[in-house]
Amino acid sequence: xxxxxxxxxxxxxxxxxxxxxxxxxxxxxxxxxxxxxxxxxxxxxxxxxxxxxxxxxxxxxxxxxxxxxxxxxxxxxxxxxxxxxxxxxxxxxxxxxxxxxxxxxxxxxxxxxxxxxxxxxxxxxxxxxxxxxxxxxxxxxxxxxxxxxxxxxxxxxxxxxxxxxxxxxxxxxxxxxxxxxxxxxxxxxxxxxxxxxxxxxxxxxxxxxxxxxxxxxxxxxxxxxxxxxxxxxxxxxxxxxxxxxxxxxxxxxxxxxxxxxxxxxxxxxxxxxxxxxxxxxxxxxxxx
Numbered sequence: 001x002x003x004x005x006x007x008x009x010x011x012x013x014x015x016x017x018x019x020x021x022x023x024x025x026x027x028x029x030x031x032x033x034x035x036x037x038x039x040x041x042x043x044x045x046x047x048x049x050x051x052x053x054x055x056x057x058x059x060x061x062x063x064x065x066x067x068x069x070x071x072x073x074x075x076x077x078x079x080x081x082x083x084x085x086x087x088x089x090x091x092x093x094x095x096x097x098x099x100x101x102x103x104x105x106x107x108x109x110x111x112x113x114x115x116x117x118x119x120x121x122x123x124x125x126x127x128x129x130x131x132x133x134x135x136x137x138x139x140x141x142x143x144x145x146x147x148x149x150x151x152x153x154x155x156x157x158x159x160x161x162x163x164x165x166x167x168x169x170x171x172x173x174x175x176x177x178x179x180x181x182x183x184x185x186x187x188x189x190x191x192x193x194x195x196x197x198x199x200x201x202x203x204x205x206x207x208x209x210x211x212x213x214x215x216x217x218x219x220x221x222x223x224x225x226x227x228x229x230x231x232x233x234x235x236x237x238x239x240x241x242x243x244x245x246x247x248x249x250x251x252x253x254x255x256x257x258x259x260x261x262x263x264x265x266x267x268x269x270x271x272x273x274x275x276x277x278x279x280x281x282x283x284x285x286x287x288x
Contacts, residue, residue, distance in 0.1 A: 015132050016043040016153040018070060019288040020051075020059045021203030024155030026188035027177055029197060031153075032066050036177045040153060043070045044131050048079040048123045052219065052226040054201040062200075071135075073127040079119055079205065080233065084240050094241075098122050102209050102237065104250035105258045112250060119205075120286055128152075129169065145171045153177055155288040159184040204286055207233040209254050216255070217266040230254060231262045 016031065018024050028043055030036045043066065045059060063070045075082070082098040089095065100119045104112040132150055150172040156163050157178045167174045178188065189199055202215060207230040211219070220227040234254045241252050255264050 012149060012151060013136060014038055014040045014151045014153065015135070016040040016068075017128055017155065018043040018045045018059075019155060019203040019286065020045055020055050020062065020200065021155070021288050022185055022188050022192075022200045023157050023160075023178055023288040024203075025058070025062055025200040026183075026191055027153060027155045028062065028066055029195070030177075030181075030191065031068075033195070036153075036181070040068050042068050042135060044128050045070060045072045046124045046127045047072050047074045048119070048205050049074060050079050050205040050207065051203065052201070052206050052223050054223060054226075055203050058201050065197075071131055073131045075123045075127055079123050082122070083119070084233075084236050086240050096240070100205075100207070100209060102252040102254060103256050103258060104252055106250045111256075111258060114252070124286060125168070129172070132172065144169075147171070148173045151175055157184045157188060158182060160288075203288065206230045207254055208286070209256075210286075211254075213264075213266050216261070216264070220266065227261075231260075234261050 016024070016028055018028060027036065028040075031040055059070070059072075077097065079098065079100075083096055083100055086094050086096055098118045099114050099116045101117050102114050104114065106112055132152065133144070136150060138144060148171060152167065152172050152174050154164075154174050154176050155178060156176050161179060164176055164179070165174070183191070192199060202218070204211065204215075206219065206226045216227075219230070234252075237252050237254075253259070254261050257264055
């Protein structure tokens with residue numbers, strides 16, 4: 001074994017990507033109990049500024065249970081503003097800085113979908129990577145190591161293994177402790193219950209188009225103020241991208257039915273087989 005490899009192992013630091021949902025909260029508390037090792041240097045929560053109040057309330061509680069620090073990091077633009085603020089290219093085309101993966105009703109009546117999921121990259125992945133570099137001691141302008149020096153814990157469970165993605169940068173590797181432990185989402189809930197902890201909320205932006213009907217219904221019933229924020233966001237999104245003459249030639253919707261969110265029949269569509277689109281969410285950073 002070469003000396004360079006030994007140095008890499010000696011310098012290895014572990015950081016936990018905290019979504020403040022069921023899986024990542026369980027992962028953090030299992031680390032606190034010593035059931036997952038080594039103890040992370042810190043947990044990092046990337047705040048889009050668009051999570052429901054239940055997530056922020058939970059995060060306030062969770063921080064007090066952990067023996068390692070929790071850092072909250074943000075992209076200063078905020079996802080809502082970055083999604084709604086339209087810009088214009090020199091040739092007159094309109095665009096927003098960040099797109100979320102909404103559904104579209106085209107002028108010919110056909111359905112489309114925005115597949116550019118920049119929201120995850122801009123508001124989850126990059127802020128976490130910046131904070132890890134800062135905590136690792138990287139100074140702006142200096143060169144990053146070419147070898148792996150950081151291990152990033154991702155809270156994906158066995159039932160969501162399709163969301164596993166490798167690190168995009170050479171100096172970091174991803175691991176999935178819950179998958180290594182053979183745990184699915186229900187196992188996480190059972191572990192929380194056995195240890196006397198309350199059940200964490202679902203972590204995702206209030207207006208995430210990847211919500212299935214069950215989550216939209218839960219939000220509408222249990223957190224009506226947050227559901228109303230999603231309704232208003234959809235109206236603002238349509239005004240910005242649909243009515244004001246963007247080059248998209250289509251109208252965006254948050255629900256695949258292409259109905260306004262407050263008009264969708266959430267009581268029956270779920271039972272007719274709407275898929276869980278979160279399985280296809282990029283990079284596996286949201287909703288855990």
